[in-house]
Each structure stands twice: as structure tokens, then as C-alpha cells.
Amino acid sequence: MTLEDLVRLRRARDRMDRDYAQPLDVPALARTALMSAGHFSRSFRAAYGETPYSYLMTRRIERAKALLRRGDLTVTEVCFEVGCTSLGSFSSRFTELVGESPSAYRARSHDESAPIPPCVAKIHTRPVRNGEAKATPRP
Numbered sequence: 001m002t003l004e005d006l007v008r009l010r011r012a013r014d015r016m017d018r019d020y021a022q023p024l025d026v027p028a029l030a031r032t033a034l035m036s037a038g039h040f041s042r043s044f045r046a047a048y049g050e051t052p053y054s055y056l057m058t059r060r061i062e063r064a065k066a067l068l069r070r071g072d073l074t075v076t077e078v079c080f081e082v083g084c085t086s087l088g089s090f091s092s093r094f095t096e097l098v099g100e101s102p103s104a105y106r107a108r109s110h111d112e113s114a115p116i117p118p119c120v121a122k123i124h125t126r127p128v129r130n131g132e133a134k135a136t137p138r139p
Helices: 003-018 026-032 037-048 052-070 075-081 087-098 102-107 118-125
Strands: none
Touching (some): 003 026, 026 037, 026 052, 037 052, 052 087, 052 102, 075 087
16 A cells, blocks of 8 residues: 555545534545545555444444533434434444443443543543444443
8 A cells, every 4th residue: 555545545534533424435535535435445454454334333433422421412413413324234333343322321420530531531432333342331
């Protein structure tokens, strides 16, 4: 993989970070990276260790966790706010990555994390990718 390819992949990854709530698919992201869809998917996985879809869903779940902690939106509203179009798929992916359902996550208290600086909290509350979540909530 060339340095130019890495720069293009980074551009697409930055777009996912910035525009996670927009309808993004592999062909659109591949256009951002000036690559074919197949080459983009293979290169992205080689560079970042996960598929573009997995990376995008992790960004969406991270944002969903923040919105659910706020508590002023329903799970359905959060689902659509972060760019998901199916409540069932959103709930399944959230549960897979976080280890509890969005409703359970929203319902429990998050006061214990209030004194933790956001930059530290982000590291420790980042969703776990690839189905590695434990059945019990993280401390």
C-alpha cells in the first residue's frame, strides 16, 4: 500500500468520523478515497483492521452512547439521530458492542462517570468491536 493510498483512506475515515449521521455506503466512501469499492474495502481493512462498515457503526454507537447518557431522547430518536435506519439493527449492534441493550444503557445511572474528564472517558467507554463485548456491563 502506498503513502498516497493511506492518505486517501484517511480522508474517507475522516469523513466517517465527521459525517457518521449521513447515509454513507462503501461506494460513496470509495469515491471519497478515489478508489473502486472493492479496492477501498480491502485496503481499508488492511490499514485499519476492520471493514468500513464496522468502523462507521462503531462511530455511530459511540455517539449513541453519549446521547443515551444525556437521557432526553428515546432510543428510537437516538437511532435515527446517529444515522441508523433500522431500530432492530441498531439495537442488535449496540448490544453486541456495548454488552447491554440501548434501553438498559439509557435507564441506568451514569453519574459515576461525571467527574471523569471527557477525553479519558472516551477511551474507556469506546465500544468494543467484532463481538468482543462481555455479557456484563463494564465498570
